[in-house]
Amino acid sequence: MSVAAPKQGKKKRRQPEADPDPEFQIAPMIDILLVLLVFFMSISSTEVLQSNKDIRLAVAKDAKDAKENPGQIIVNLAINPISNAVAISVNEKDYPSPGDLIPVLQNHIAQNPMVRVLIRADKDVRYASMKSLLEAVGKAGIANVTFSVVDKEAAPTPS
Numbered sequence: 461m462s463v464a465a466p467k468q469g470k471k472k473r474r475q476p477e478a479d480p481d482p483e484f485q486i487a488p489m490i491d492i493l494l495v496l497l498v499f500f501m502s503i504s505s506t507e508v509l510q511s512n513k514d515i516r517l518a519v520a521k522d523a524k525d526a527k528e529n530p531g532q533i534i535v536n537l538a539i540n541p542i543s544n545a546v547a548i549s550v551n552e553k554d555y556p557s558p559g560d561l562i563p564v565l566q567n568h569i570a571q572n573p574m575v576r577v578l579i580r581a582d583k584d585v586r587y588a589s590m591k592s593l594l595e596a597v598g599k600a601g602i603a604n605v606t607f608s609v610v611d612k613e614a615a616p617t618p619s
Contacts, residue, residue: 469561472540492511498599516583516584520609520611525544530544530572531568531571531572531574531576532577532578533550533551533565533568533575533576533577533578533581534550534551534578534580534608535548535549535550535561535578535580535593535597536548536549536552536580537576537579537580537581537582537585537589537590537593538582539582539584539585541584544586546585546586546589548560548561548593550564557592558570558589558593558596559592559593559596561593561596561597561600562596562599562600565577565596565597565600565601565602566600566601569601569602570598574604575602576604576605576606577597577602577603577604577605577606578605578606578607578608579593579605579606579607579608580607580608581607581608586594
């Protein structure tokens with residue numbers, strides 16, 4: 461019988477230690493979420509500030525969502541139901557007639573030639589008022605005009 465000689469040259473390899481699972485870093489995630497929250501709140505607050513809660517928009521069920529336009533001017537046309545007087549406001553400033561808007565709109569064109577006018581008119585505003593506003597926008601040199609509408613009638617609020 462022969463005795464087996466010990467094998468030389470073969471060393472026992474040491475297995476590398478398994479890396480621990482990476483820990484989820486929550487602090488940077490919270491920082492990013494807070495920055496995004498502040499960003500979206502500031503963007504939405506500018507749109508909310510320019511809208512008038514007293515305006516009941518017209519219904520257009522086939523309306524399309526508007527594309528974002530940084531040079532957009534929002535013109536609100538509200539109607540007083542008692543006197544049927546139309547109030548025109550831009551950036552929370554009231555104007556007595558559409559003709560008074562022409563210098564304001566021309567100033568916006570000088571800053572941004574791609575300016576767009578978004579008209580938020582109450583559904584009870586007469587055509588004559590809308591026509592005079594559109595004539596003023598045309599005299600100012602703006603051809604890009606859109607109208608703000610809703611896709612369904614708002615539910616009546618309980619008293």
